[in-house]
Structure formats: C-alpha cells, structure tokens
Amino acid sequence: MRTFFTVLAGSIAFFLTVAMFGTAGWNKPPLVTTQNGFRGTAMAQVETKAGAAENRDANIAPAAADPAEPGGELAGKTYENVQVLQNITTNEFNRLMASMTEWVSPEQGCTYCHNTENMADDSLYQKRVARRMLQMTQHINSAWKDNHVGGTGVTCYTCHRGQPVPANVWFTDPGPSARSGIIPRNNGQNLAKESVGLASLPYDTLTEYFANKDIDNNAIRVNATTALPTSKGKPIQDAEKTFGLMIHMSQGLGVNCTFCHNTRAVADWSESTPKRTTAWHGIRLVRDLNGNYLEPLTSTFPANRLGVLGDVAKVNCTTCHNGVNKPLNGAPVVDAYPELAGPVAAAAETAPAPAPEPKPQ
Numbered sequence: 001m002r003t004f005f006t007v008l009a010g011s012i013a014f015f016l017t018v019a020m021f022g023t024a025g026w027n028k029p030p031l032v033t034t035q036n037g038f039r040g041t042a043m044a045q046v047e048t049k050a051g052a053a054e055n056r057d058a059n060i061a062p063a064a065a066d067p068a069e070p071g072g073e074l075a076g077k078t079y080e081n082v083q084v085l086q087n088i089t090t091n092e093f094n095r096l097m098a099s100m101t102e103w104v105s106p107e108q109g110c111t112y113c114h115n116t117e118n119m120a121d122d123s124l125y126q127k128r129v130a131r132r133m134l135q136m137t138q139h140i141n142s143a144w145k146d147n148h149v150g151g152t153g154v155t156c157y158t159c160h161r162g163q164p165v166p167a168n169v170w171f172t173d174p175g176p177s178a179r180s181g182i183i184p185r186n187n188g189q190n191l192a193k194e195s196v197g198l199a200s201l202p203y204d205t206l207t208e209y210f211a212n213k214d215i216d217n218n219a220i221r222v223n224a225t226t227a228l229p230t231s232k233g234k235p236i237q238d239a240e241k242t243f244g245l246m247i248h249m250s251q252g253l254g255v256n257c258t259f260c261h262n263t264r265a266v267a268d269w270s271e272s273t274p275k276r277t278t279a280w281h282g283i284r285l286v287r288d289l290n291g292n293y294l295e296p297l298t299s300t301f302p303a304n305r306l307g308v309l310g311d312v313a314k315v316n317c318t319t320c321h322n323g324v325n326k327p328l329n330g331a332p333v334v335d336a337y338p339e340l341a342g343p344v345a346a347a348a349e350t351a352p353a354p355a356p357e358p359k360p361q
C-alpha cells in the first residue's frame with residue numbers, strides 16, 4: 001500500500017512539473033529584452049519573441065483610403081446639416097464618411113449612423129455621438145499633440161478597431177453587493193479585479209483618477225517626502241490606489257514599471273524615463289476626454305449602453321493603447337486625414353492682391 005502511494009505521489013508530481021512548463025507562468029524562450037535606462041539599472045522590457053510578434057501583429061493600422069479628388073464645393077454648401085466638417089470639400093467629406101464606416105461600423109455600414117431616407121436627419125443617437133467623436137478626435141490631435149499623441153495621433157480606428165463599441169472601455173464599478181455572497185464585508189477593497197491586473201487592490205481606482213474633475217493634482221503621489229511621518233502623510237489605502245492605477249497603466253501599454261520608473265527611487269522624476277512625463281500628460285488627457293466629451297454624452301446614449309450606475313462608457317489608457325506603448329505601433333495615422341488633425345477653419349475670404357510697392361526712382 002505504501003509503495004502504491006509513493007508511486008502515485010511521484011507520478012502526480014512528475015506530471016504537474018511537466019504541466020508547469022507548458023502552462024501559466026512559464027515564458028517560453030527565446031526572449032527579447034529592450035533596454036530603456038542606463039546600464040546596470042535593470043530598466044528593461046522583457047518579452048517572449050512570440051508574444052512581442054503577436055502583439056505587433058494585433059496592432060497594425062489599416063491602409064488609408066485613396067486621396068480625394070482635389071477641388072469642388074465645400075461640404076457645408078453641398079449638404080444640409082453639416083456642423084463640424086463644413087469647411088472641407090465634398091470629395092474629402094465623402095472619403096472620410098467611407099473611412100469612418102470602415103473604422104467604426106464595417107458590418108452595419110452607413111445605416112449604423114444614418115437614416116438613409118434622409119442623410120441630414122439626426123434622429124439616430126449614433127450620428128449625434130459620432131459628431132461629437134469627430135470633435136473629440138480633432139481635439140486630441142491638436143490640443144494633445146505636443147504633450148502626448150505626437151506625430152502618431154489618433155483616428156476613430158485607434159479606439160474602435162472596426163467595432164461600434166471599442167473593446168476597452170470601462171464603467172464605474174459599484175463594488176460587491178452586500179447581498180451577493182461570501183465576502184460581503186470588504187469595504188470595497190481587496191477583491192481581485194481585472195481593472196487592477198487581477199490583484200486584490202481597490203478597483204474604484206479608475207473612477208477616482210480618470211473621472212473625477214475635482215481631483216487634487218498631486219493625488220497619485222504617495223511617497224513620503226520626509227524621513228519621519230508627519231500629519232501630512234497619506235494612509236496606506238492611498239498607496240494601494242496608486243498601485244492599482246500603475247498596474248492599469250502598465251497593462252494598458254504592455255510594459256512593466258521600469259518603462260517609466262527607476263525602481264530604486266520610484267517617485268524621483270530625475271531618475272525616471274521621459275516616457276513617465278508623457279504618461280503624466282496621458283493621465284490628464286484621459287480626464288479631459290471623459291469629463292468634456294464622454295460624460296456630457298450620457299443622456300444621448302440609450303440606457304442599454306450605460307453602466308449599472310447609469311454612467312457612460314469611458315476611456316482609459318487601454319482604449320487607445322490596446323496593449324502597446326504606441327497605439328497601432330506608432331503608425332502616423334492622421335497624415336492621410338488632415339481634417340482630423342484639428343478643427344478645420346473656413347478659408348480666409350480671398351482678399352484682392354495688394355497694390356505693388358512703388359519702385360524707388
């Protein structure tokens with residue numbers, strides 16, 4: 001009997017060991033390491049070659065549409081109800097409508113946003129949302145060009161990827177209901193949640209940092225700045241929230257903490273990479289989009305698009321980044337769509353040519 005159990009335990013251990021190599025937690029070599037700090041600081045990204053290739057292939061920008069025929073009347077003249085794109089030509093307008101359909105509703109087509117009996121009709125909520133999305137896209141590419149989105153920029157495809165609802169949006173999490181089961185008394189804390197990397201960290205983190213207009217600009221900073229505790233010190237709960245946010249940011253970009261921090265002195269900006277500054281602006285960008293574009297659309301959306309608390313679907317780092325440090329691998333997607341680079345102003349009235357300066361005799 002004893003021998004039987006010994007052999008049984010031995011074989012179970014053997015098979016578990018074999019299984020371990022083939023399943024979770026085991027990164028199959030070869031690995032690729034990208035260094036982004038000084039030598040010896042261990043500031044590097046370590047990925048499997050296969051994982052890196054898979055991630056790259058999942059983030060390819062679609063080919064841009066052929067350029068529009070030059071010239072022609074302005075869309076604001078041709079059509080009845082154009083409020084954002086009135087100053088581009090009708091050809092450019094139609095080309096953009098075709099691309100928007102590819103980016104947002106390829107299966108549903110124009111009818112996703114339009115009543116085809118009357119294209120000027122605004123009765124579908126999708127069209128009213130899309131009009132605001134056009135303004136949001138122009139705003140991202142102009143107001144946030146220098147501090148965040150650079151030459152890469154965004155189109156509808158950056159977030160939508162061929163779907164009316166982007167794959168990565170979020171709602172305020174109501175927390176576990178007191179009646180719902182085995183762990184009713186956790187004060188909203190320490191349940192593993194996907195939004196914080198399946199760690200047991202506070203998961204209301206995103207609402208606090210990404211959808212709170214009154215947030216203090218230093219709310220995320222938790223490291224003590226004095227050797228001994230002072231009355232200004234922050235509680236451990238704040239550190240947990242910061243950590244939850246950092247895990248979200250790392251996952252959204254597909255990087256680890258050393259992409260931005262030197263972990264020997266996490267708070268020290270002088271030892272951080274320049275990417276941390278870009279990320280700082282990214283946090284403010286997300287707040288801007290949620291507070292000024294998505295939240296005001298709450299009543300435009302039908303109830304089935306809202307969260308359990310009646311809040312609108314919101315943006316986070318993953319909505320644009322989708323697991324890579326530069327969305328769509330950094331392809332300069334706006335170049336082929338200058339009308340999305342910023343609000344298009346009316347061309348100045350063609351003034352009569354100034355009279356030539358009298359020549360000195």
Ligand code: HEC
Binds near residue numbers: 078079100109
């Ligand atoms: C994702 C939503 C969306 C899709 C899909 C879409 N459109 Fe539009 N369309 C809009 C919005 C928003 C406007 C108004 C733009 C503005 O106010 O500047 C508009 C306006 C128009 C107008 C001007 C109507 C008028 O008289 O005011 C035409 C024409 C048009 N679209 C054609 C199309 C065609 C053709 C397709 C399919 C190839 C299409 N659209 C697909 C959102 C969409």
Ligand code: HEC
Binds near residue numbers: 100157166320
């Ligand atoms: C920064 C990311 C982002 C960009 C860029 C973006 N969108 Fe959106 N869009 C969202 C989010 C978030 C929602 C809300 C999701 C939902 O509808 O529940 C949304 C919703 C929509 C909807 C409503 C879909 C539905 O059925 O509820 C339409 C239509 C839409 N967007 C069109 C566009 C168009 C057109 C563009 C480009 C001009 C664009 N979006 C650019 C993030 C984005």
Ligand code: HEC
Binds near residue numbers: 217221246255277
């Ligand atoms: C994409 C860049 C980026 C990544 C990745 C990142 N962080 Fe951060 N981190 C920041 C930024 C930006 C701030 C400052 C935010 C602010 O001041 O508003 C910050 C702040 C912090 C702070 C607070 C510092 C202080 O001043 O008290 C801690 C702690 C921290 N991060 C830990 C981490 C950990 C742990 C990870 C990995 C799980 C991580 N970070 C990943 C960008 C990043």
Ligand code: HEC
Binds near residue numbers: 150151280316320330
């Ligand atoms: C509206 C879309 C959008 C959102 C939302 C967004 N980003 Fe970005 N981010 C971009 C684009 C586009 C770039 C590429 C900029 C470039 O090419 O210089 C970028 C670049 C970055 C970079 C620099 C990467 C590098 O390799 O140099 C960091 C870091 C970053 N984002 C962090 C964040 C964080 C953290 C968040 C959430 C708090 C966030 N971003 C939200 C669009 C976005």
